Amino acid sequence: xxxxxxxxxTATYRLQLNRNFTFRDATEIVSYLSDLGVSHCYVxxxxxxxxxxxxxxxxxxxxxxxxxxxxxxxxxxxxxxxxRQGMGQILxxxxxxxxxxxxxxxxxxxxxxxxxxxxxxxFFDIDWHPIKPELQDKVxxxxxxxxxxxxxxxxxxxxxxxxxxxxxxxxxxxxxFPLDPVEYASILNFRGEWLQEKLGASDDALxxxxxxxxFSHLPGRRGLTAEQRAERNRExxxxxxxxAALCARSSEIADFLFANVAAANGRPGDPNxxxxxxxxxxxxxxxxxxxxVAADDINYRRFFDINDLAALxxxxxxxFTATHQLVLELIxxxxxxxxxxxxxxxxxxxxxxxxxxxxxxxxxxxxxxxTYIVAEKILTRKERxxxxxxxxxTTGYEFSNLVNGLFVNRAAADKMQRIYRSFCGRMPDFxxxxxxxxxxxxSVVLASELNVLANLLARIALSDRHTCDFTLNSxxxxxxxxxxxxxxxxxxxxxxxxxSEDRSYIEEAVAAGRKxxxxxxxxxxxxxxxxxxxxxxxxxxxxYKRAVTRFAMKFQQVTAAVMAKGVEDTAFYRxxxxxxxxxxxxxxxxxxxxxxxFHRANQERLNCWPHSMLSSSTHDSKRSEDVRARVDVLSExxxxxxxxxxxxxxxxxxxxxxxxxxxxxxxxxxxxxxQTLVGTWPSHICDEAAWSKFSERIEQYMLKxxxxxxxxxxxxxxxxxxxxxxxxxxxxxxxxxxxxxxFKDFSEFHRRIARCxxxxxxxxxxxxxxxxxxxxxxxxxxxxELSLADPDNRRPVNYAERKEQLVEQLRLDGQPSQALREYxxxxxxxxxxxxxxxxxxxxxxxxxxxxxxxxxxxxxxxLTVSGSRAAHIVAFAREYEGRIAVxxxxxxxxxxxxxxxxxxxxxxxxxxxxxxxxxxxxACYHNVFTGECTPLSGNQPQxxxxxxxxxxxxxxxxxxxxP
Numbered sequence: 001x002x003x004x005x006x007x008x009x010t011a012t013y014r015l016q017l018n019r020n021f022t023f024r025d026a027t028e029i030v031s032y033l034s035d036l037g038v039s040h041c042y043v044x045x046x047x048x049x050x051x052x053x054x055x056x057x058x059x060x061x062x063x064x065x066x067x068x069x070x071x072x073x074x075x076x077x078x079x080x081x082x083x084r085q086g087m088g089q090i091l092x093x094x095x096x097x098x099x100x101x102x103x104x105x106x107x108x109x110x111x112x113x114x115x116x117x118x119x120x121x122x123f124f125d126i127d128w129h130p131i132k133p134e135l136q137d138k139v140x141x142x143x144x145x146x147x148x149x150x151x152x153x154x155x156x157x158x159x160x161x162x163x164x165x166x167x168x169x170x171x172x173x174x175x176x177f178p179l180d181p182v183e184y185a186s187i188l189n190f191r192g193e194w195l196q197e198k199l200g201a202s203d204d205a206l207x208x209x210x211x212x213x214x215f216s217h218l219p220g221r222r223g224l225t226a227e228q229r230a231e232r233n234r235e236x237x238x239x240x241x242x243x244a245a246l247c248a249r250s251s252e253i254a255d256f257l258f259a260n261v262a263a264a265n266g267r268p269g270d271p272n273x274x275x276x277x278x279x280x281x282x283x284x285x286x287x288x289x290x291x292x293v294a295a296d297d298i299n300y301r302r303f304f305d306i307n308d309l310a311a312l313x314x315x316x317x318x319x320f321t322a323t324h325q326l327v328l329e330l331i332x333x334x335x336x337x338x339x340x341x342x343x344x345x346x347x348x349x350x351x352x353x354x355x356x357x358x359x360x361x362x363x364x365x366x367x368x369x370x371t372y373i374v375a376e377k378i379l380t381r382k383e384r385x386x387x388x389x390x391x392x393x394t395t396g397y398e399f400s401n402l403v404n405g406l407f408v409n410r411a412a413a414d415k416m417q418r419i420y421r422s423f424c425g426r427m428p429d430f431x432x433x434x435x436x437x438x439x440x441x442x443s444v445v446l447a448s449e450l451n452v453l454a455n456l457l458a459r460i461a462l463s464d465r466h467t468c469d470f471t472l473n474s475x476x477x478x479x480x481x482x483x484x485x486x487x488x489x490x491x492x493x494x495x496x497x498x499x500s501e502d503r504s505y506i507e508e509a510v511a512a513g514r515k516x517x518x519x520x521x522x523x524x525x526x527x528x529x530x531x532x533x534x535x536x537x538x539x540x541x542x543x544y545k546r547a548v549t550r551f552a553m554k555f556q557q558v559t560a561a562v563m564a565k566g567v568e569d570t571a572f573y574r575x576x577x578x579x580x581x582x583x584x585x586x587x588x589x590x591x592x593x594x595x596x597x598f599h600r601a602n603q604e605r606l607n608c609w610p611h612s613m614l615s616s617s618t619h620d621s622k623r624s625e626d627v628r629a630r631v632d633v634l635s636e637x638x639x640x641x642x643x644x645x646x647x648x649x650x651x652x653x654x655x656x657x658x659x660x661x662x663x664x665x666x667x668x669x670x671x672x673x674x675q676t677l678v679g680t681w682p683s684h685i686c687d688e689a690a691w692s693k694f695s696e697r698i699e700q701y702m703l704k705x706x707x708x709x710x711x712x713x714x715x716x717x718x719x720x721x722x723x724x725x726x727x728x729x730x731x732x733x734x735x736x737x738x739x740x741x742x743f744k745d746f747s748e749f750h751r752r753i754a755r756c757x758x759x760x761x762x763x764x765x766x767x768x769x770x771x772x773x774x775x776x777x778x779x780x781x782x783x784x785e786l787s788l789a790d791p792d793n794r795r796p797v798n799y800a801e802r803k804e805q806l807v808e809q810l811r812l813d814g815q816p817s818q819a820l821r822e823y824x825x826x827x828x829x830x831x832x833x834x835x836x837x838x839x840x841x842x843x844x845x846x847x848x849x850x851x852x853x854x855x856x857x858x859x860x861x862x863l864t865v866s867g868s869r870a871a872h873i874v875a876f877a878r879e880y881e882g883r884i885a886v887x888x889x890x891x892x893x894x895x896x897x898x899x900x901x902x903x904x905x906x907x908x909x910x911x912x913x914x915x916x917x918x919x920x921x922x923a924c925y926h927n928v929f930t931g932e933c934t935p936l937s938g939n940q941p942q943x944x945x946x947x948x949x950x951x952x953x954x955x956x957x958x959x960x961x962x963p
Contacts (some may be wrong), residue, residue, distance in 0.1 A: 005369040006339050008392070008611050008856060009040040010849050011627050011769070012090055013882035014774045016794050018054045023070030023078040030078070032803050035810060037845025040337065040372075042776060044619070046075075047326065049101040050246065050308075054794060055619070056092075057342065058099030058309060061106070062323040062543045079335045086339035090372065093327055094348035095353065098124075101308040111139065115179035115221035115285025117229050122321050125311040131455050134287065135299055137222050138281040141286045142294035142307050143175055143261055155268045157288065159187075159261045159277055160486060163254055166243035167958060168261075169762060170281060172288070173674060179784075181215050181236040181282050184243075185583040188212035190276075195334035205249040211246065214239045221285055247766055258360050292716070298448040303346065304561050307444045311557075316346040320356060328360055331371055335471045337355035338372030338393060340665045342802060345377065345490050345560035348553055354389045355718070360945040370912075374613050378564075378585040383488050384501075393605075393612020396776060397585035402601050403579060405593025405626050406874060406891050407760040409635040413591035419642045420577045423649065430575045435516075437574065438566030439957045440710065446563055449558045453479055456551045457531065463544060467527050478524045479555075481513035483562050490560040493552050498533050506532045571710035572622060576672045580631035580679070584620050592635070595874055595891075599862040602876070604821040606860045614768050617778040617785070619794065624778075624787040627679035629764060630757030636894035644749055648674060651741045655732040656726045664725035669706055673730060675807045676701065678683060679757075681750045683832040695734045701788045702730050756894040758784070759904060759955050762840055762891035766956045767874065768930075769844040770887045772860055782841045783834035805835050809842060815839040817931030824929060824954045828905055840929070844958055845929050847885075851960070854880045863888075866944075867913030872896045873947060875915045884961035886925060888915055904955040908948035917945055922961035 013033050015026055023660070026041065028271075033041060047057035048064045065075055082089055100108040101649035107120040115121065117127055117139060126139050144151045153155055169182055170177040173554050189212050199205040219232040220238075220395040231878045249253040264280065282290060289297070294307050303309035313319050330336040339358075344350040347604035354373070361371050373391040420428060428436065428571035442450050454476035455825045461475065462468040486509045506529065513523040521876065536545050572582040581588040606614055617623035623631070634641050649670070656663040665673075682694060706713050706726055715717035733742055761784070769775045778785075780797035785804075812820055827836040848855045858880035865873045871894070875888040888903045890896065901909050914937070924933040925945065930953045950957045 006253060007088065007372045007588075008092070009042075009088065009338065009774050010612070010852055010855070011845050012040045012042040012774060013038040014042045014044075014618065014776060016779060017046050017056065017066075017069045018044075018794075019052070019068040020054075020796065021817065022068075023074035023463055023764065027074075027081045028805075029202055029799050030081045030085050030087065032406070032799065032806065034087055035628050035806055036782065037847075037849050038087065038777070040088040042340065043092065044336075044344075045092050047302075050102060050104065053099070053179050053789065057094050057097075057303075059094050060099045060102075060104050062098075063326045064526045089335065090340055091327065091330070091336045092340040093255075093324075093340060093341045095310045095312065095314045095323060095541075096343045097303040097309045099308060100310045101141075101175055103174065109176070109178055112141070112284070112286050113180060113767055114233070115180070117141075117219070117221045117232050118223050118580050119229070119233060123312060123322070125313050127299040127452055130299045130439065130452070132297060135297065137285070139286050139300055140289055140293065140298050141150055141177070142289045142298055143172065143289045144288060144290045146582075147290050148288060151288075152274050152281075153243060153266070153268070153669050155270050157277065159264045159280065163247045163257075164244055164802065166240035166247070170284075170288070173833070176285070177286060177418060178223065178281070178285055180222060181232075182218050182237065183215075183280060184239075185216035186214040186280065187257070187260055187264070188215070188243075188819075191256075191263070195256055198256075204246060204253050207242070207246050208253055209347075211239055211242050214242075220527035227272060230731065233595075235681050254545075254936045259717065269638060275530065279734055280319050285752065286688075289361070295444055295447050296451065300453070300638055301449070301452075301557065303343070305563050313348065314353055320353075320360075324357070331361055331570075338374070340375065341375045341391075344375045346557060348557065349492075350375075351388050351496075353494060354636075358390055364586055367489070372611070378489055380488050380585065380587065385612075386492060386607075393609040393773070394505060395618065396613035396773070397583075397617030397618070397620075399605075399613075399768070399771070399773065399904055400618075400621070400625075401581075401583055401586040402593055402598060403616060403764050403771075404586075404625070405590070406580065406767075407632040407764065408578065408592035409887070409892055409895065410592035410633045411961050412596065412638050413922065415638040416591070419638060419645065419892045420671065422642070423645055423671050424576075426577070430571065430577075432585075433575050434567050434571045435484050437570035438562050439480065440564040440735055441562050441570065442480045445695075446558070446562055450476060450483070451479060453551070453555055453558055454555060456547070457528070459681035460544065460547050460551060461527065463547075470524050470527060474519060474521070474524050475528070477519060478513065478517060478528055482525070482528060483559050484507045485516065486559045486563065489563045490556040493532065493534060493556065495534075495549050500853065510567065531774075537782075543548070546732060555594070568622075569708050573672075573705050574668070574711065578635060578676045579672065580623065580628035583628070583676035584618075585747065595862075595871075598874065598878065599860075602771050603862075606619075610772055610856070612773045614771055614773040614775045615778070616764060616768050617781050619790060621793065622789050623679060623766060623792060624785045626757065626761045626784050627735065627786050627788065630753055630786075631675055631679045632760055633756045633894050634751050636756075636892055638748075644745070645671075645674065646744060651745075652729070652733055655729050657728070659725060664712070664722055665706070665729050666712060669702065669709075669712070669726060671685055672705060672730070673698075673702055673733065676788070676849060677734075678745065678750065678753055680788065681746070681754070682786075683754050683784070689734060691734075695731060697788070697792060697879060698734065699730045700729050701792060704789065752894070755831060755902070756835070756897070759893040760892060762837060762889060762956050763874070765840050766844060766887060766889050766958060768770050769841065769884065770878065770958065772854065773849075775845075777841065782838050784832075784837060802838065805838055806842060809835070809839055817933075819820060819954045820931040825905075826957060828903055828953075838936075842954060844926050847958065847960070851883060851885065854878055854883045854885055858883070858885070864916040865913065865947075866916065868911045869896060869909070869913040869946070869947065873913065873915065877917065879918075882921060883917055883923060884918065886917055886957070886959040886961065888943070888945070888947075888956060888957040890951065904951045905953060907948035907952060910951065913947040914944040915947065917943055924962045925959040927954075928958040928960060929956070934959055 046066050046069050047059050048061035048066045049056045049057040102339040107123055110120050111118045158171050160169050169177040217238055282598045301311035305612055347353050374393050374395050376572055377394045378520055385394055454472055457475045461470045488505050490506050493502050509523050510529045531548050534549055534552050536548055568584055575588050707715045710720045736743055775924045812823055827839055858878035861877045863875040863877055865875055872890055872892055873888055874891055878885045927934050933947055934945055
């Protein structure tokens with residue numbers, strides 16, 4: 001979409017760019033997306049990332065494009081094609097962190113080389129002064145596969161010399177760790193007597209001595225003024241160039257230095273020969289350590305627990321400018337029309353960040369006041385997006401859970417719980433499971449983050465005689481209880497104040513933590529509460545106020561990480577009552593969504609966040625929308641589900657193996673497997689190759705799920721025996737042979753599940769595309785997409801198939817309604833091929849594009865449904881300046897159809913059910929999917945649309961009122 005036009009998308013389509021799907025590939029499908037009805041291409045990060053990155057979130061250079069995705073010319077052609085099709089672009093940006101390790105992040109390498117003297121030392125969120133003495137003024141680098149001493153004496157850490165650049169480094173496989181230039185002198189002077197004998201007082205020997213002296217006289221790394229830091233950074237490069245030039249003209253000097261390097265690298269089998277290298281490594285601004293050390297001692301903030309993603313201090317103006325320069329240029333040039341901001345909860349001060357972002361956009365050489373901005377913010381419970389962020393909304397996780405819940409039978413919650421416990425044994429409820437998992441994360445995975453907080457708080461406590469008796473351990477334990485009890489991802493307390501909702505969340509967490517605590521002195525919780533609420537009086541020093549504020553704001557970054565790792569990535573893989581509810585931003589204990597709650601949420605979004613994204617599948621989803629829609633069906637047939645489970649458990653018992661006297665895999669993993677198969681089982685008969693690929697996907701997923709659950713195995717310490725048992729069991733369950741009773745029985749059971757799941761998916765699709773907000777489609781999901789968590793949901797998409805099917809459907813435009821009705825009947829008859837979902841998507845999106853004002857600005861009104869099947873229809877109207885759209889979608893179709901019907905299109909299904917609509921100024925309601933005029937019944941001003949007529953030819957309805 002060209003500059004000057006509204007930047008609010010009518011619909012977005014998410015593309016995952018990487019080396020296998022480039023700018024060129026994206027350009028090839030732009031016309032297809034336009035024909036589909038999409039207004040904006042919504043792309044994953046494409047700034048320069050780590051080589052081989054499949055997601056783009058490990059950016060190493062914010063000011064260049066990723067060469068693996070394409071050249072600048074490829075990018076220009078992509079943008080030009082978007083503009084030619086009248087489309088815009090939304091870019092996913094990553095302000096919270098960067099990819100480190102390796103040898104390609106220039107900022108990080110500079111920090112390793114210069115420590116606190118680096119120009120980039122304040123770019124990364126590093127605690128340069130932790131309590132542990134050996135880490136003072138150093139950054140811990142947890143990269144080694146084994147303990148440091150073992151790795152060193154195996155010869156895996158090597159001193160290296162780049163003769164062309166005059167630089168020394170420590171290398172470890174593909175990783176490079178620059179040496180502090182001050183320490184170059186020790187290498188240049190090493191074996192100096194040998195050089196004296198060989199070259200004497202030659203010019204080259206004297207030059208080498210001069211360079212060594214210059215390096216040794218460089219300002220150190222600590223306590224430098226700005227002038228001294230500038231001198232160090234300038235002079236070290238001058239001396240490196242001198243050294244490179246000397247080596248270029250003197251092969252003797254070069255050979256001498258390479259010999260010194262070889263001598264320092266030691267000899268495997270002779271530990272004493274590594275003393276020189278060890279002392280050299282000890283003198284650096286970093287400490288190399290085994291990767292396991294990170295959990296306890298790491299002193300740079302990470303993206304969750306990923307060691308090679310280091311957090312940035314984006315609140316620092318210099319960091320903001322350096323990381324947003326190219327993005328702001330692309331916006332100013334009209335090449336990017338909107339931004340998706342990744343993980344804002346990781347930022348120190350999200351509100352400040354968003355204000356700064358909008359300010360920079362509007363103050364550019366060509367201001368873009370209407371730039372569309374959404375945040376990847378996860379809202380839990382009744383949490384609301386903060387108005388003071390000044391953005392357009394979220395990326396839509398809350399809608400995904402809201403709409404999915406419509407297809408869960410709320411009345412079956414207790415039955416499903418009893419079935420789950422009967423199969424698996426007594427399991428903790430989700431609230432307790434969530435608490436336990438967060439405590440686990442704090443004790444193992446993110447213990448270092450907890451240590452940092454406790455150390456900050458301990459310094460504050462020691463500075464006041466009223467709190468100085470609180471020990472570090474007592475503070476740490478109390479903090480752990482509060483964080484594990486936190487009701488939301490984070491609060492947004494800042495020096496600007498504390499909102500009433502943040503106060504409520506903090507007090508709730510403190511009260512819950514106090515209740516669970518076994519501490520002898522519970523007054524520590526009062527102290528922490530005051531610190532989190534920044535309750536300081538006028539008698540405190542400025543240092544104290546700043547320290548308390550910093551602690552409170554750092555605390556918020558930790559709670560978000562613990563919630564993500566403890567709930568999303570642990571508890572969601574343990575609590576398997578109904579896995580379609582275990583979705584990002586979801587609450588598995590909330591069993592379904594009422595129609596009233598759905599309407600209420602839609603109305604609130606229209607009033608407060610009318611342009612927030614509406615998603616149903618994303619790259620972060622635990623399961624695709626179509627998988628969840630199938631699993632939802634189980635809530636409608638609990639009795640049959642229970643009986644099938646009994647049979648499957650009995651038949652498959654012999655496929656398990658015994659580990660330490662217990663059958664493996666555990667019942668909970670077995671229960672997860674059956675639900676996973678409900679969601680992903682192929683709808684059509686596969687050949688052997690396709691079935692083998694499907695089986696492999698399920699095996700890989702089950703292994704991932706078991707490791708995420710962290711009960712019988714995990715990523716840090718895999719249990720090979722248990723994992724082998726799990727894989728063997730999964731493979732045996734999926735074996736296609738006559739002796740496998742499970743296979744035949746499950747195939748028969750699944751047919752009904754798949755059909756009802758398809759109707760769920762069609763309804764969900766229509767509701768997303770017509771509700772208030774901006775609908776988003778994740779790549780490939782315009783057809784059935786039965787994918788699981790990343791990386792399964794990043795498999796290649798067959799766009800040739802989709803293009804062909806869309807072309808077929810576009811030929812129907814302008815055809816008589818009779819031809820359209822015959823076509824859609826065929827779609828319903830052949831649900832398995834997915835064309836039905838593509839048809840709903842394309843027809844609705846193109847209608848939405850033609851009626852932009854109606855769907856972007858139109859009112860939202862729930863419609864009354866009456867009759868014996870009223871609970872099975874969700875219906876609402878959108879109205880704007882005389883134009884009206886009516887949406888009606890079936891739900892809970894397994895119960896609706898029971899054993900007697902195949903489809904909601906059978907009139908007898910609906911009996912006397914009808915939808916009340918306005919008749920004022922409306923002569924006819926035109927059905928977008930069938931081309932017919934749907935007759936009205938009843939008296940003005942209220943008329944009814946009979947459900948048997950609404951769904952006679954197609955299982956969902958979108959009607960436009962014609963005056």
